[in-house]
Amino acid sequence: MAAVPKQKTSRSRRNSRRANSFRLGIPGLVPCPQCHSPMRSHRVCPECGYYKGKERVEIEN
Numbered sequence: 001m002a003a004v005p006k007q008k009t010s011r012s013r014r015n016s017r018r019a020n021s022f023r024l025g026i027p028g029l030v031p032c033p034q035c036h037s038p039m040r041s042h043r044v045c046p047e048c049g050y051y052k053g054k055e056r057v058e059i060e061n
Contacts, residue, residue, distance in 0.1 A: 029038040032045040033053070039045040049057035 028041050030041045031037070032039045032048060032050065034045065034050040035048040037045065037047040039047070044051040044056045047059070049055055049059040
């Protein structure tokens with residue numbers, strides 16, 4: 001026979017148990033190789049518009 005819970009799990013207990021898996025981490029910030037400002041990895045730099053050594057987006061100053 002399989003194990004059976006003695007009491008029904010309440011909504012708050014169920015949700016608080018699940019809440020840990022939905023938590024998102026802080027995005028990884030790396031210095032931009034062009035302008036050295038912090039940027040998210042694998043994305044275009046919001047300050048200078050460069051990605052992998054090439055200008056991808058024109059930034060107006």
